[in-house]
Amino acid sequence: GAVVSQHPSWVICKSGTSVKIECRSLDFQATTMFWYRQFPKQSLMLMATSNEGSKATYEQGVEKDKFLINHASLTLSTLTVTSAHPEDSSFYICSARDLVLQPGANVLTFGAGSRLTVL
Amino acid sequence: DAKTTQPTSMDCAEGRAANLPCNHSTISGNEYVYWYRQIHSQGPQYIIHGLKNNETNEMASLIITEDRKSSTLILPHATLRDTAVYYCIVTPDNYGQNFVFGPGTRLSVLP
Numbered sequence: 001g002a003v004v005s006q007h008p009s010w011v012i013c014k015s016g017t018s019v020k021i022e023c024r025s026l027d028f029q030a031t032t033m034f035w036y037r038q039f040p041k042q043s044l045m046l047m048a049t050s051n052e053g054s055k056a057t058y059e060q061g062v063e064k065d066k067f068l069i070n071h072a073s074l075t076l077s078t079l080t081v082t083s084a085h086p087e088d089s090s091f092y093i094c095s096a097r098d099l100v101l102q103p104g105a106n107v108l109t110f111g112a113g114s115r116l117t118v119l
Numbered sequence: 120d121a122k123t124t125q126p127t128s129m130d131c132a133e134g135r136a137a138n139l140p141c142n143h144s145t146i147s148g149n150e151y152v153y154w155y156r157q158i159h160s161q162g163p164q165y166i167i168h169g170l171k172n173n174e175t176n177e178m179a180s181l182i183i184t185e186d187r188k189s190s191t192l193i194l195p196h197a198t199l200r201d202t203a204v205y206y207c208i209v210t211p212d213n214y215g216q217n218f219v220f221g222p223g224t225r226l227s228v229l230p
Contacts, residue, residue: 006162034217043206044163044220093162095218106151106210108218110162 002028002098006111013084014119021079021114023094029074030096034108035067038091050077050094084118091115122146122209128225131201137194139224141207144188149211152183153218154192156203163206163220166192197228 003026013019023033031052036044048069049057056069066088068080077096081088092115095108124142131137143152151170155163167174167181169190174181180193194201206223 004162036220043222044157046217046219049217091160095162106153107165107168109165110155113160113162115160 002026002096002109004094004096004109004111006092006094006114008114009112010115010117012117012119015085016083018080018082019084019116021081021092021094021116023077023079023096023111025075025096025098025109028096028098030077030098031074033071033077033094033096035069035077035079036093036095038093038113044093047079047092081116084116086118089116089118122150122219123207123221125205125207125221125224127222128227130227130229131194131197133199133228133230134196137197137201137226137228139192139194139205139207139226140189141192142189143207143209146187146209147211150209151211152181152187152190153208153210154179154181155206155208155218156201157206157223158200158203166205197226199228199230202226202228 005024007022033050035047037047038044046059047062050069050071052071058064071077091113093113095110151168153168154166157163167179169181183190204223204225208218
């Protein structure tokens with residue numbers, strides 16, 4: 001089946017630094033990827049929709065200059081948390097859809113997530 | 120906002136069937152019902168989806184009422200590894216559509 005890989009699975013950084021999280025679709029191409037954020041004991045919240053070759057679409061309340069998204073190829077999207085602060089500590093999850101494997105379904109495949117801790 | 124309502128939590132004995140209900144009374148004609156689960160500190164995992172007919176796969180069965188206003192996910196023989204948060208999601212079958220996650224149901228399978 002479709003596999004989405006995220007890296008790193010966890011990262012600890014100092015306040016004020018930037019952190020990049022990669023999301024790769026393995027063995028399939030994804031023109032669209034979604035980035036979610038999940039705080040402890042809460043549900044997933046969509047942050048942005050990443051579109052290959054164009055600008056990402058951000059959800060209301062998500063700062064596009066703080067959460068930079070780049071979708072430069074059909075298999076890779078990156079999320080960069082710039083000038084990270086402790087309140088950015090969260091579980092970041094990406095997802096993508098394999099339209100070839102499941103052409104008639106809206107099935108999203110999720111990565112394993114990346115846990116960011118900002119000290 | 121999520122279009123579904125689910126119980127906050129449920130318990131199930133190991134080896135017994137787990138029946139997880141979901142209410143989606145405002146579902147539209149072109150919207151599907153999807154079920155995902157999230158084991159602690161992992162990404163959500165697809166389980167099953169359906170439009171109006173009951174569906175079954177190797178993981179679970181999905182029973183959708185005739186009026187489509189509610190559904191039940193059935194794990195026929197729950198194991199300890201099925202302990203997770205289960206999300207019922209309603210969404211159009213549109214490739215660009217993202218999923219809106221509600222709080223889900225926290226299922227605890229007890230030995």
